Amino acid sequence: MANNTLFPQGFVWGAATAAYQIEGAWNLDGKGESIWDAFSHTPGKVANGDTADVSCDHYHRFAEDIALMRQMGLKAYRFSISWPRVLPTGRGPVNWVGLDFYDRLVDTLLVAGIEPYITLYHWDLPQVFQDIGGWENREVASYFADYASVLVNRLGDRVRFWITLNEPWVVAFLGYRTGEHAPGITDEKRALQVAHNLLVAHGLAAQALRTHMPGAQVGIALNLWPTESVSNASEDIAAAELAWQKDCGWFLSPLLKASYPSDVWEKYGELVPDVAPGDLALISQRLDFLGINYYSRTVMSAQGTVSPVAGSQYTEMGWEVQAPALRRLLVRLKKDYQAIPLYITENGCAFKDEMSQDGQVHDQKRIDFLQQHLSQARLAIGDGVDLRGFFVWSLMDNFEWAHGFNKRFGLVYVDYPTQKRIVKDSGKWYAQVIKQNGVMSNCKPAISGV
Ligand code: IFM
Numbered sequence: 001m002a003n004n005t006l007f008p009q010g011f012v013w014g015a016a017t018a019a020y021q022i023e024g025a026w027n028l029d030g031k032g033e034s035i036w037d038a039f040s041h042t043p044g045k046v047a048n049g050d051t052a053d054v055s056c057d058h059y060h061r062f063a064e065d066i067a068l069m070r071q072m073g074l075k076a077y078r079f080s081i082s083w084p085r086v087l088p089t090g091r092g093p094v095n096w097v098g099l100d101f102y103d104r105l106v107d108t109l110l111v112a113g114i115e116p117y118i119t120l121y122h123w124d125l126p127q128v129f130q131d132i133g134g135w136e137n138r139e140v141a142s143y144f145a146d147y148a149s150v151l152v153n154r155l156g157d158r159v160r161f162w163i164t165l166n167e168p169w170v171v172a173f174l175g176y177r178t179g180e181h182a183p184g185i186t187d188e189k190r191a192l193q194v195a196h197n198l199l200v201a202h203g204l205a206a207q208a209l210r211t212h213m214p215g216a217q218v219g220i221a222l223n224l225w226p227t228e229s230v231s232n233a234s235e236d237i238a239a240a241e242l243a244w245q246k247d248c249g250w251f252l253s254p255l256l257k258a259s260y261p262s263d264v265w266e267k268y269g270e271l272v273p274d275v276a277p278g279d280l281a282l283i284s285q286r287l288d289f290l291g292i293n294y295y296s297r298t299v300m301s302a303q304g305t306v307s308p309v310a311g312s313q314y315t316e317m318g319w320e321v322q323a324p325a326l327r328r329l330l331v332r333l334k335k336d337y338q339a340i341p342l343y344i345t346e347n348g349c350a351f352k353d354e355m356s357q358d359g360q361v362h363d364q365k366r367i368d369f370l371q372q373h374l375s376q377a378r379l380a381i382g383d384g385v386d387l388r389g390f391f392v393w394s395l396m397d398n399f400e401w402a403h404g405f406n407k408r409f410g411l412v413y414v415d416y417p418t419q420k421r422i423v424k425d426s427g428k429w430y431a432q433v434i435k436q437n438g439v440m441s442n443c444k445p446a447i448s449g450v
Contacts (some may be wrong), residue, residue: 005375006436006438007437011384011437012390013075013076013390013430013433014074014078014390014392014409015069015072015392016075016078016117016345016392016394017079017394017395018079018080018122018123018166018398019124020034020036020124020399021052021401022058022396022398023056024053024054024055024056024058024060024061026052028059029085029097029098029101030095030098031082031095031098032095032128032437033126033257034083035123035125035127035134036123037051037124037128040182045402047402047404047406048405050404050405052399054416055360055399056414056419057190062101062104062105062108065395065396065412066441067397068296068421068423069109069112069114070112071155072411072427073429073435075113075114076114076117076268076389077117077395078117078345079117079118080118080120080161081119083125083147084125085101085286086098086099086150087126087147089128089238090126090147093147093149094150099150099402101172102151106447107158110158115161116161116177117161117163117345118151118155118161118162118163118315118346119163119164119165119166120147120151120164120165121165121166121171122166123170123171123182123192125140127281130183134377135198135201136193136194138197140197141198141201144201144205148209149209149211152209152212153212156213162216162218162219163220163221164205164206164219164220165198165220166197167221167223168202168220168249169223170223171194171198172194175191176188176190176191176194180402181401181402183414187269188271189270191273192268192272193273195251196273197243199251199279199283200279200376202255202283203282203285206218206283218287218288219289219291220255221291221346222252222290222291223293223295223346224248224293224329225248225296225298225362226298226329226332227240227297227298228300230299235301239300240268240299241303243300245261249261249264250264252333254284256284256287256340257284258280258281262354289345289388290341290342291344292333292343292346293344294313294344294373295319295346297329299320308320315349315351315369316351316408317350317403317407318348319349321349321369321372323375326344326347326377327376327379333385334386338358339386340386342385342393343352344387346393347373347438348370348394349365349366349369349371349394351363351365352408353408353424359422360424360425361424361425362424362425363424364425366424371429371439374390377390392430396410396411396412396413396414397409397413409425412424
């Protein structure tokens with residue numbers, strides 16, 4: 001293997017999941033209801049009426065799942081904590097049984113030699129907070145910091161990496177603008193206030209984490225979905241740039257430049273959020289790392305979105321497969337924002353995976369997808385980007401929000417009726433990548449079927 005396909009020593013190879021998508025046990029052992037429990041239990045909100053009441057039953061099967069991670073040689077595992085499992089009423093009394101679950105999860109990971117990366121919020125807000133306005137209510141941001149304190153006090157002796165929020169863009173804009181996600185509201189002004197309050201919550205939680213654990217590595221995971229111009233014409237470039245600032249700049253700039261992008265702010269007019277004095281300083285406090293969830297890009301002309309892009313392949317989500325845009329994104333972040341360690345906290349794809357007659361899952365398209373994205377990530381490192389790690393979304397097939405169980409993203413196939421796990425070909429391939437610390441053109445599976 002040529003050296004330029006090897007990753008730097010100590011590169012973090014991981015996979016990611018989220019509590020609501022895999023745990024199940026939605027009402028066991030004192031867990032409170034989340035907005036996603038309420039949303040998925042509302043007819044018509046999720047495809048096929050699916051709910052994650054049981055999902056992958058990871059709550060009961062976590063040891064088996066960690067054994068699979070170990071078999072793949074994962075160096076790190078990114079998972080989220082269910083706020084209402086730990087604090088059923090959002091604040092106040094701790095549900096010790098719920099917190100013990102995460103304690104055991106962390107210990108079992110460490111015994112397996114896998115570093116935990118915790119996401120504090122991956123969309124399952126306690127429903128009791130929705131009843132007082134959810135993220136529109138700024139008080140919830142303070143409760144979020146209290147929740148962060150509970151977790152870091154219990155797990156901070158063993159967990160170094162803390163991600164405050166996952167994809168605040170999705171929480172605000174799919175939850176409050178399109179209504180496709182919980183809580184299902186369709187109001188752009190409210191969405192923009194939610195986006196701001198989430199960033200405030202990030203700032204308060206970062207402070208809380210550092211107060212209780214001065215050495216905590218604190219980051220946030222943003223879904224960065226760049227918009228690129230269809231041509232070199234200045235009108236097309238301007239349209240694409242505005243869309244980039246609207247989607248990505250709206251979160252990157254407050255976090256890394258202590259301001260909202262002025263052109264977008266102007267365009268939003270009356271819709272802009274209330275920003276209290278001191279908010280931007282709070283939001284832009286030092287980040288130890290930035291997590292990037294990269295899946296695809298949008299192509300734009302002055303007339304609007306260009307789709308489909310001629311000659312491109314699309315995943316089951318209808319997302320264009322576009323690995324070179326990942327390299328361009330990473331290089332742009334280095335150029336336009338302050339230097340900060342980066343992690344790809346999610347990258348992956350949904351394809352129609354099926355169990356073959358031989359009992360295996362031959363998902364060559366996912367291998368191709370990951371291989372292309374890893375190659376582009378490696379090129380970006382060659383361009384001088386400080387990329388420290390890569391987490392595949394997802395460790396295993398799971399509940400894909402409003403799409404229910406229709407979309408499979410996993411390295412591990414889950415046969416939901418039996419809860420049997422089958423490591424897909426991509427999982428075996430990834431094990432080989434990890435073993436070799438890089439992508440080989442002829443990567444052979446490092447582990448046999450399980
Ligand atoms: O499944 C989601 C995940 O929860 C957040 N990032 C994108 C993934 C695929 O849609």
